[in-house]
Amino acid sequence: MRYVIIGGVAAGMSAAMEIVRTDEEAKVTVLERGKDYSYGQCGLPYIINGIVPSTKDVIARTVSTFREKYGIDAKTYTKVTDIDPDKQVVNGMQTETNQAFQLSYDRLLIASGADPVVPNWHGIDLKGIHTLKTLVDTDHLKHDLSDNIKNVTVIGGGYIGLEMAESFQTLGKNVTLIQRGDQLANIFDTDMSKLIEEEAVRHNINLILGEEVTGFSGKERVETVETDKGSHQTDLVLLSIGVKPNTEFLKETGIHINGQGAIHVNAYMETSIPNIYAAGDCATHYHIVKQLDDHIPLGTTSNKQGRIAGANMAGHPLTFKGIVGTSIIKFFDLTLGRTGITEKEAKKLKLPYDVETTTASDHAGYYPGNEELTIKLLYNKETNLLLGGQIIGKEGVDKRIDVLATALYNKMTVAQLTDLDLAYAPPYNGVWDPIQKMARKI
Numbered sequence: 001m002r003y004v005i006i007g008g009v010a011a012g013m014s015a016a017m018e019i020v021r022t023d024e025e026a027k028v029t030v031l032e033r034g035k036d037y038s039y040g041q042c043g044l045p046y047i048i049n050g051i052v053p054s055t056k057d058v059i060a061r062t063v064s065t066f067r068e069k070y071g072i073d074a075k076t077y078t079k080v081t082d083i084d085p086d087k088q089v090v091n092g093m094q095t096e097t098n099q100a101f102q103l104s105y106d107r108l109l110i111a112s113g114a115d116p117v118v119p120n121w122h123g124i125d126l127k128g129i130h131t132l133k134t135l136v137d138t139d140h141l142k143h144d145l146s147d148n149i150k151n152v153t154v155i156g157g158g159y160i161g162l163e164m165a166e167s168f169q170t171l172g173k174n175v176t177l178i179q180r181g182d183q184l185a186n187i188f189d190t191d192m193s194k195l196i197e198e199e200a201v202r203h204n205i206n207l208i209l210g211e212e213v214t215g216f217s218g219k220e221r222v223e224t225v226e227t228d229k230g231s232h233q234t235d236l237v238l239l240s241i242g243v244k245p246n247t248e249f250l251k252e253t254g255i256h257i258n259g260q261g262a263i264h265v266n267a268y269m270e271t272s273i274p275n276i277y278a279a280g281d282c283a284t285h286y287h288i289v290k291q292l293d294d295h296i297p298l299g300t301t302s303n304k305q306g307r308i309a310g311a312n313m314a315g316h317p318l319t320f321k322g323i324v325g326t327s328i329i330k331f332f333d334l335t336l337g338r339t340g341i342t343e344k345e346a347k348k349l350k351l352p353y354d355v356e357t358t359t360a361s362d363h364a365g366y367y368p369g370n371e372e373l374t375i376k377l378l379y380n381k382e383t384n385l386l387l388g389g390q391i392i393g394k395e396g397v398d399k400r401i402d403v404l405a406t407a408l409y410n411k412m413t414v415a416q417l418t419d420l421d422l423a424y425a426p427p428y429n430g431v432w433d434p435i436q437k438m439a440r441k442i
């Protein structure tokens with residue numbers, strides 16, 4: 001069986017490895033337009049501020065490991081330009097040699113990911129304007145961050161924007177963070193995002209909300225960020241205003257692509273065309289709480305979907321059960337966790353919801369070192385089903401958000417949270433976990 005995979009990072013290489021494990025006769029070819037394989041993009045902000053020393057540290061397996069140890073034909077600088085589903089061939093270009101190529105497949109996986117959105121603003125091509133997605137981007141940005149760079153502007157207050165604002169600040173830069181909307185971190189409700197905004201200000205981030213960037217000016221290098229309300233001097237810009245699935249090259253194939261540009265997949269990771277699968281940031285993600293196909297591009301989901309796609313391609317049926325919208329971010333001294341849906345999303349879905357918000361200690365009050373947690377729970381007021389949770393604090397956010405994520409996956413009611421047998425000793429918790437105390441009140 002000839003397996004062809006487009007994209008050599010999380011989803012693509014999870015699939016390739018699963019195929020190799022499942023089908024001993026497999027002939028796997030991976031077509032990657034870049035030079036690097038299988039690296040953890042999640043670690044890139046920590047390379048910029050030096051917590052992680054080098055881009056080499058985030059590579060899980062190198063190109064030569066895939067070739068020599070696993071017998072995978074891992075191609076680099078190989079860009080796919082279109083697919084002919086009737087003939088089952090992939091067309092493309094080897095970009096180092098400018099040689100066109102054509103490759104036949106029996107089973108094809110599209111794992112082409114999503115690229116940062118780069119609007120066509122005036123001055124966008126000036127030097128010093130960066131995005132962060134690949135190891136090459138990381139090296140460019142790191143190289144550009146000399147001591148002469150004093151003022152850095154981050155555009156976009158999503159999770160990459162927040163992580164990068166912190167990263168630049170720890171390098172001693174003056175950081176301006178510009179967000180178009182009226183709150184940071186749209187994946188949280190406005191009341192919770194206030195805590196994030198306070199943390200930004202506490203760490204001397206020049207936070208600008210409600211301003212829309214319109215362009216840049218400078219001689220060769222960016223000097224000014226222009227917005228609908230004024231302008232801001234800068235020496236360097238990081239653009240992090242979202243990502244867009246890499247699916248443009250599929251336009252003529254007839255593959256069903258949704259309004260966000262993501263390839264529609266079923267639980268087996270099959271697309272609307274036989275023998276073509278998709279997984280990761282370029283595909284849809286079934287949301288268990290919303291009960292619809294969503295697009296929440298994350299490494300966790302890409303690895304899972306890739307593995308499931310690979311298993312199915314190699315004839316071992318596995319299904320993707322869906323996401324519940326869980327994510328976690330470190331922002332200075334705070335951990336920001338969320339799972340399920342927010343009030344904003346519940347309103348959009350017209351769900352009969354209610355909320356409970358509290359502040360609580362992360363562990364027993366009499367044991368030293370207490371830190372405050374702010375917890376918001378969302379539930380269906382007719383069925384008592386848990387709908388979501390947002391937790392912000394210094395300690396103990398991660399374990400509680402994962403408890404809530406597990407509860408959501410298992411479609412538990414709020415009342416059932418009180419029955420959970422959660423770990424307790426004074427340095428870690430109270431006898432009743434704060435989320436159980438909240439559940440008792442609901």
Ligand SMILES: Cc1cc2nc3c(=O)[nH]c(=O)nc-3n(C[C@H](O)[C@H](O)[C@H](O)COP(=O)(O)OP(=O)(O)OC[C@H]3O[C@@H](n4cnc5c(N)ncnc54)[C@H](O)[C@@H]3O)c2cc1C
Pocket residue numbers: 006007008009010011012031032033034040041042043044045078079080081111112113114115132133134160246249279280281282297298299300301302
């Ligand atoms: C800075 C940063 C921090 C992140 N932090 C987190 C985090 O903390 N937690 C988390 O869960 N997720 C995080 N993510 C997201 C996570 O890294 C992605 O969800 C994941 O890498 C997606 O994997 P993928 O394989 O679907 O796509 P990608 O990683 O985008 O890989 C797709 C590959 O396909 C190649 N490709 C595209 N088009 C073509 C073509 N036409 N021909 C050939 N090759 C092509 C691309 O070059 C790319 O290498 C972060 C991402 C970034 C950028």
